[in-house]
Amino acid sequence: MQQEKKFNVGGVLLPQPFKIRRLGHFGFNVVNMAEAYTFYTDLLGFRVSDSRDDAKRLKAEQLIGIGDTRGYFMRFGSDHHAFVLYNKRARDLLDASRSNPPCVTINQITWQVGSLAEVVNGHHWFVEQERRIRRVGRDMPGSNWHTYLFDPDQHVNELYYGIEQIGWSGHSKPKPMHVREFQQPPELPQIGEFDEVNQAIEAGTDLTSGYRDTHVLPATFDVDGVLLPRPFKIVRIGPVSLFMEDMDAAETFYRDIMGFTVTEDVIWEGHRCVFLRANTEHHCLALYPIALRGKLGLSPHTTSMAFGVQVANYRQLREAVQFLTDRGAKTVEIPAELHPGIDFAAHVLDPDGHVLQFYYQMEQIGWDGKAQPKEARRKALPYAEWPETVEAGIDDYRGEPYLGPWG
Numbered sequence: 001m002q003q004e005k006k007f008n009v010g011g012v013l014l015p016q017p018f019k020i021r022r023l024g025h026f027g028f029n030v031v032n033m034a035e036a037y038t039f040y041t042d043l044l045g046f047r048v049s050d051s052r053d054d055a056k057r058l059k060a061e062q063l064i065g066i067g068d069t070r071g072y073f074m075r076f077g078s079d080h081h082a083f084v085l086y087n088k089r090a091r092d093l094l095d096a097s098r099s100n101p102p103c104v105t106i107n108q109i110t111w112q113v114g115s116l117a118e119v120v121n122g123h124h125w126f127v128e129q130e131r132r133i134r135r136v137g138r139d140m141p142g143s144n145w146h147t148y149l150f151d152p153d154q155h156v157n158e159l160y161y162g163i164e165q166i167g168w169s170g171h172s173k174p175k176p177m178h179v180r181e182f183q184q185p186p187e188l189p190q191i192g193e194f195d196e197v198n199q200a201i202e203a204g205t206d207l208t209s210g211y212r213d214t215h216v217l218p219a220t221f222d223v224d225g226v227l228l229p230r231p232f233k234i235v236r237i238g239p240v241s242l243f244m245e246d247m248d249a250a251e252t253f254y255r256d257i258m259g260f261t262v263t264e265d266v267i268w269e270g271h272r273c274v275f276l277r278a279n280t281e282h283h284c285l286a287l288y289p290i291a292l293r294g295k296l297g298l299s300p301h302t303t304s305m306a307f308g309v310q311v312a313n314y315r316q317l318r319e320a321v322q323f324l325t326d327r328g329a330k331t332v333e334i335p336a337e338l339h340p341g342i343d344f345a346a347h348v349l350d351p352d353g354h355v356l357q358f359y360y361q362m363e364q365i366g367w368d369g370k371a372q373p374k375e376a377r378r379k380a381l382p383y384a385e386w387p388e389t390v391e392a393g394i395d396d397y398r399g400e401p402y403l404g405p406w407g
Contacts, residue, residue: 007125009118016259017125018118020111020278022400023238024144024160026307027084027107028354029091033068035351036085043324044309044356045230046074046083047213049172050141054090062093073141076234078404080142080164080172083237084108100154105302105354108148109240110158111258111278116145119161120185123147129257137182141172141211143193145186152249153303155242157258162193172210176200219407223316226406231323232316234309235402241286241305241357243293247272250287260285264371268337269295275340281399282341282363282371296334299353306334306347306357312402314344314390317360321346321383336380341371343378343393344386364395 007017030036040046055069063069069090073081086107092100113119123136126149134148134156143164149157164173177200200207217229226233244250251274254260260276263283267273271292275283288305298305311317325331330349334357339345341363348356363372378393 007121010114014259016257017121018113018159018259020113020159020259022112022279023110023240023284024079024112024158024163025082025084025108025110026237026240027086028304028307028350028352029086029088029105029107030350030352030354031088032351033085033087037068037072039329039350040074040083040085041215042217043230043327043329045228045232045234046076047170048211048215049073049075049080049166049213050211052141054087054094058090058093066090075166076237077402078165078167080144080166101303103301103303104154105352106155106242106304108156108158110146110160112163113159113161116161116186116190117188119145119147119159120188122159123185126257131257135183136185138180138186140178140181143173143180145182145190147185151253152246153242153244155303169208170212171208172212174200174205174207174209176203176205177210223406224312228407230320232311232320233402233406235312236310236400237308238284238310239281239286239306239308239357240284241288241308243288243290243303243305245290247274247287247289250274251276254285254287261369263365264340266337266340268292268335273338277365279400280364280366282365286339288338296338297332298355301352302354304354306355308357308359310362311358311360312406313397314360317344317346317358318386318388320358321348324348331383333382339380340374340377343380344390345380346383361393361396362399364398 006013009019050073051070053070055063066089067087069087071086074083075081084107126133132150136147138145144160145162146158146160151157166172219227219229221228221231223231223233254276255262260278262274263277264275265272271289274287276285277283311320332347334347342359345357345359
């Protein structure tokens with residue numbers, strides 16, 4: 001798509017009226033809700049920051065045999081949520097009017113931009129581009145200003161700004177502060193977070209009355225000097241990897257509408273796979289033709305190829321895989337050619353069969369905008385052949401750092 005118009009984004013002229021900085025949060029709709037909840041909290045270490053019950057929007061007869069209807073907002077750091085988990089049966093009932101494909105089990109893919117103006121201007125631009133919009137406004141819980149739109153395969157993408165931060169006490173915002181939820185594009189400017197808190201204090205709101213996760217497992221592992229309930233710490237999420245029906249339409253959408261940059265493409269088994277970035281990481285998004293799903297032996301129930309989680313270092317990566325498999329998690333082998341930019345990756349299945357891509361480092365793209373030549377990269381090995389230690393790679397401990405304490 002050729003675009004002549006440029007947009008002033010904070011004084012910088014860009015092809016879109018926003019700039020995606022990073023993957024903010026992600027989510028799955030699952031059938032095995034109880035097992036998935038345990039997997040993502042007890043085994044992976046996500047902490048629940050809030051929940052929302054879909055039962056209130058369903059009829060009594062629809063609730064029979066459906067299981068836990070709550071949606072869980074989870075975090076690994078200070079962002080109110082980095083991962084969300086919803087009941088697929090409930091979501092299918094609620095989303096029936098949208099005619100979403102049954103194999104879209106991704107709840108949302110959420111990208112952070114730099115300002116509220118970017119969210120609002122982006123929304124109006126999406127409308128001008130005749131993109132299918134799901135909703136716009138501000139969500140509670142989480143407090144993030146947003147606009148939601150669909151990609152060509154009906155995956156929900158969200159642009160957001162200003163997600164709530166969970167501080168040292170571990171409390172989320174109290175329910176009385178949810179009054180500033182919006183169901184329409186907000187007028188600009190809006191008051192800042194500090195003023196919202198002042199208003200709550202003046203109204204007599206107890207700032208410690210919000211949700212606090214009290215489900216704590218024994219911290220028995222010495223993880224690089226910190227006692228934790230598992231021998232690793234998730235420090236980053238992404239990349240998101242998708243199976244797509246129409247690769248040309250998908251690449252056009254994510255490149256020309258969402259503003260991602262193509263880093264690299266790979267031809268594997270005669271199929272072209274595309275890896276795109278928003279920042280300096282080699283890729284935060286990967287697109288694969290859906291014909292590869294069967295070739296890789298992955299579940300036909302989902303268009304999610306993989307959801308990435310980065311741990312703090314190589315030792316933790318090895319111990320994470322051992323920890324999870326010792327507790328019954330299954331792994332699958334994904335050819336190294338299909339995750340360029342990540343030298344050491346292990347792929348673990350959640351209880352619904354979604355693939356999680358565990359890794360500890362990703363190639364960073366520098367001033368020239370080019371990926372490393374293939375011959376310069378470390379040789380990727382299957383998990384069974386990983387050595388106890390590795391020589392330092394050029395991108396080890398580079399990229400977005402984790403802020404805050406691990407525990």
